[in-house]
Amino acid sequence: MGARFVQLTAAAAVPVAVLGVLALVLTGCGGQGGLQSAGRTPDAVGPVRLWPDLPPATNPPIDYGETDTERVAGIEVPDNDVHRVDPIAVVRSEVRAHADARSGADGLYEQTVRAIEACDTDRAHCPVLAPYYRDLTGNGRDELIVGIRMPDQQLGVRVYLAEYEGLTRIMSTVDQVISVELAGRDLITRVSSAGIPGYEYRTAWSWDEQQRSMLPARDEIVRVKPPGTGATLVPAPAFVSPTPTPTPSGGGTPAPAPAPVAPEGGR
Numbered sequence: 001m002g003a004r005f006v007q008l009t010a011a012a013a014v015p016v017a018v019l020g021v022l023a024l025v026l027t028g029c030g031g032q033g034g035l036q037s038a039g040r041t042p043d044a045v046g047p048v049r050l051w052p053d054l055p056p057a058t059n060p061p062i063d064y065g066e067t068d069t070e071r072v073a074g075i076e077v078p079d080n081d082v083h084r085v086d087p088i089a090v091v092r093s094e095v096r097a098h099a100d101a102r103s104g105a106d107g108l109y110e111q112t113v114r115a116i117e118a119c120d121t122d123r124a125h126c127p128v129l130a131p132y133y134r135d136l137t138g139n140g141r142d143e144l145i146v147g148i149r150m151p152d153q154q155l156g157v158r159v160y161l162a163e164y165e166g167l168t169r170i171m172s173t174v175d176q177v178i179s180v181e182l183a184g185r186d187l188i189t190r191v192s193s194a195g196i197p198g199y200e201y202r203t204a205w206s207w208d209e210q211q212r213s214m215l216p217a218r219d220e221i222v223r224v225k226p227p228g229t230g231a232t233l234v235p236a237p238a239f240v241s242p243t244p245t246p247t248p249s250g251g252g253t254p255a256p257a258p259a260p261v262a263p264e265g266g267r
Helices: 002-029 087-097 110-117
Strands: 132-134 143-150 154-163 166-175 177-183 186-192 199-208 213-223
Touching: 087 110, 087 143, 110 143, 143 166, 154 177, 154 186, 166 186, 166 199
Parallel strands: 166 213
Antiparallel strands: 132 143, 143 154, 154 166, 177 186, 186 199, 199 213
16 A cells, blocks of 8 residues: 555646746736736727718720830841840831830830930940840830930930831839839839929839730828928939849859958957
């Protein structure tokens, strides 16, 4: 009987020890650093339509991107590969096809037109920027993205699609651009707002399969001026984009990486 009594006491010691540890843990939760209620969760409030009896506008929204596409005359694209096309020749072909255009999708300043014609002999002042390449249409091939510098910090941005061994312009816009970015298959422009100081417009251009062109899919006005500052000055354009896709020929030497900065103390 004595041996059986000792055996039962030893077996009961394990759950007793476990209960003791749990008691310590639960006691600690009520002290400093423990969980505390943040109060009652506010009720979710859905959107409320104001003046529900007001009839909606009957005029449908105008899709101002419908007429932005145009075939570029005189440009051949072997194997529909835009990497094999000279972007200066593309812009020059459009300039010559619309020599008198000063507004709209083909509009360029007269001094910009003269500078484009002189690009072969004066590359330092050529307004056609280095091209970028990205599949913006989802067809598995890159499109050609061209920027054209203009006076008054304006930038023309044009996108070209290679099809049927030729080139089609699927986007053209001119504005006082702060930066141009690529995000996925969207081309995003940040533009200074002349009418609303302290704000900028951000427009995401996306491929529209029905219109067969790049259209403004999202447009927003963003406040950028810090509180308490004076009038916003228009910054110089900064062209922020991913590294261009390398051409098959591999031309050009990449810029050297910046030297590392030594920490304070010379270590």
